[in-house]
Structures are given as structure tokens and as C-alpha cells.
Amino acid sequence: MSTSWKRSLRGSRSDPVSNTHxxxxxxxxxxxxxxxxxxxxxxxxxxxxPSMIDQGRFEIRIGGASRGQESFAIRRQGEEYMAVGRTSxxxxxxxxxxxxxxxxxxxxxxPVRYEFRTLQRPTSTTIAVRTxxxxxxxxxxxxxxxxxxxxxxxxxxxxxxxVAHHYWFLIKRFGQASAGQGGTVDALAPDAxxxxxxxxxxxxxxxxxMQDGPVLAATRYDMQIGESHHxxxxxxxxxxxxxxxxxxxxxxxxxxxxxxxxxxENAEDGSSREDVP
Numbered sequence: 001m002s003t004s005w006k007r008s009l010r011g012s013r014s015d016p017v018s019n020t021h022x023x024x025x026x027x028x029x030x031x032x033x034x035x036x037x038x039x040x041x042x043x044x045x046x047x048x049x050p051s052m053i054d055q056g057r058f059e060i061r062i063g064g065a066s067r068g069q070e071s072f073a074i075r076r077q078g079e080e081y082m083a084v085g086r087t088s089x090x091x092x093x094x095x096x097x098x099x100x101x102x103x104x105x106x107x108x109x110x111p112v113r114y115e116f117r118t119l120q121r122p123t124s125t126t127i128a129v130r131t132x133x134x135x136x137x138x139x140x141x142x143x144x145x146x147x148x149x150x151x152x153x154x155x156x157x158x159x160x161x162x163v164a165h166h167y168w169f170l171i172k173r174f175g176q177a178s179a180g181q182g183g184t185v186d187a188l189a190p191d192a193x194x195x196x197x198x199x200x201x202x203x204x205x206x207x208x209x210m211q212d213g214p215v216l217a218a219t220r221y222d223m224q225i226g227e228s229h230h231x232x233x234x235x236x237x238x239x240x241x242x243x244x245x246x247x248x249x250x251x252x253x254x255x256x257x258x259x260x261x262x263x264x265e266n267a268e269d270g271s272s273r274e275d276v277p
Contacts, residue, residue, distance in 0.1 A: 051075045054240045058164045058253040059211075060089060060096075067091055068098070070253060072165040079107045085165055088119075095249065096162035103158065109172045111158040114190055128158060128190040137193050148193050156186045157198070159225065164244045164253035167232045171221060171239075174200055187225060196226035206274045208233050208242055210257055218242055220274070233274075 055073040059066055072085035083103045089096060098119040104112045114128040124141035135152040138145060157173045160166055173185060184199045202222040209215045217236040222229070233243040244253045 049075070051077065053081070054165075054168065054238070056240075057256045058244075059256055060087070060164075061250075061252040061254065062091075062094060062096070063250045067094065069256075070164055074165065074168060080112065081105045081107075081109065081169070083165055083169070085163060086119075087163065096251070101160060101163055101166075103166065103169065105169060109157075109169050110154065111156070111169075114158050114160075116160060116191055126191045128188070135188065137188075137190050139191075139193075150188075150193075150195075152188070153186060156188060158190055159187050159198070160191065161189065161225075161228075161246070162251065164241060167230075167241050167244050168234075168239070170198065170223075171232065171234060194226075199224045205236070206233070208274050210242070211254055212257060214257060216242060218274075 053074045053076055057072075058070040060068050060070055068087065068089035070085060070087045072083060074081065074083040076082075081104070083101075085101050087096070087099050087101070089098050100115075100117045100119065102113070102115045104114070106112055110130075111128070112130050114126075116126045118124050122142050124139065126140075127138045129136050129138075130152060133151055133153070135150055135156070137148045137150075139147075155173070157170055158166075159170060174183070184197045187196050187198045188194070189196070200221065200223050202220075204220045204222075206218050206220050207215050208218040208220075218233045219236050221232045221234065223232070224230070228246055228248055231245045231247070232241060234240065235242050240255075242255045242257075245251065
């Protein structure tokens, strides 16, 4: 792994290097992100796009209190997948931040590009770009720019703690990697440039009672990401993420759903009932 550091060039607006720097940082088309998120709030008429895989919102609870929402959209573009999201949270003391995030993967859900941009001060931008067997992570903030380059095997995943819709990619990646229960995949947290492993400990079929009424047939995934226990509930028929928890951080993301839902009597035999508090 190699790391380099460059001071901020904000002192001279006419500096052509500084202008180049600003253009390079924002390689994700944020107007496209805004358009995707508009679909989340627009209603059924805008939800007929065949490339749209999932879209919606999560309520974010930290320490038992509602602190905001995460909006997201996941779509397929040719042989690639792209996800965009925005997390809006209240409270300066939180360990997660209000931010915009973009992720692009190949057909096997291997990360190709990633960007995380905070929406609160002090602002910062993290970009990860994969080329062959290497990943280059560039972090830019008020102090300057840091670039780190490291080797990455084929099964490496990028996971941003506190972003609920990223679990969709993680579960898909477990399937592609053929790791299965008890298997592991390598992971990278781009914002901290920290590597860890993810172990899938248990997969259980359950009935998940949502906070607004419906009871959904779901699959619960218990996994260990680094030193933290993560729990993810996925709708069994669609594969959409319904709920995610990091118990030791008292962080919970709960899918905001319509009032109508499938008949709980149609749940498969042998599944257990889990109620959302």
C-alpha cells in the first residue's frame, strides 16, 4: 500500500491545477443522482423504468431515537449496477454523517467506482476507483488531498458503515463469491481506508413485522464485519433490504413501506416471527 499527501490548493482560485483537482473529484454525475432520488419520491408513474431494481427510503434510528432518513435508488446499466443515495441526519454528535454516496459495480457485483461526499461541515469527498487488481482511494478535505493505492483481489467488496442500501450489494456479492454460510470475503471501508473481513455466520428464514403494518416473508443474515456484528433482513421474493442493524452502535435502518403488504398466512412453513420495535 502506498500513500501520498498534497496540501489544499484552495488559496488560489485561478490556479489551473486547483481547477483540475475540483473536476477530478466529482466524477459521479450528481445531477443524475438527484434525478434518481426524485424517482424515489415521485410515485408509481415514475417507477416503470425497467432498469430500476430497487428504490425507496429508510428511517435511521440511533440510540433508539429517529435521527433522519436515507433515500436511494439501485439500477442496472448495461452489464453494470449503479446505486446512488442520500442520507439526511440530525445531530452533530453522530458517528454517521449526512452525505451523498454513489457506487458502481460490474455484473458480478465487484466494485468499480465509489464516491462519498459529506453534506455537513467540515466537508470531505472520498473516491475509490478500481483498475485491474488495484484500488486507488483519494480523500479530499479542507486540509488537502490524500491518495492511497492498494492491492485488491477479485472478491473484495466496498462497504460504507451507516449506508443501508449497500447491504444489497454485499449479499449479492456473497452469492457470486460462493462463500455461503461460514464463508468470508475481504472488505474495504474507503472513508477510513481500512481493510477487514466479512464472515456470514447465519442465514434464517423469518417473518418480519414492519413498523407500519405488513408482515413480510424475509431472510435474516447475521454477519461479522471486522469486529462488529451486523444483521440484515431481506425480502424473500424481491431481495430488497428491509432492515439493517449494528447492535453495538445502536444503529437501525428500517424500510419505509406502503401500508399494504403480503398476507402473513402465505409465509413458508418453519419460518419464525420477528417484530420490529
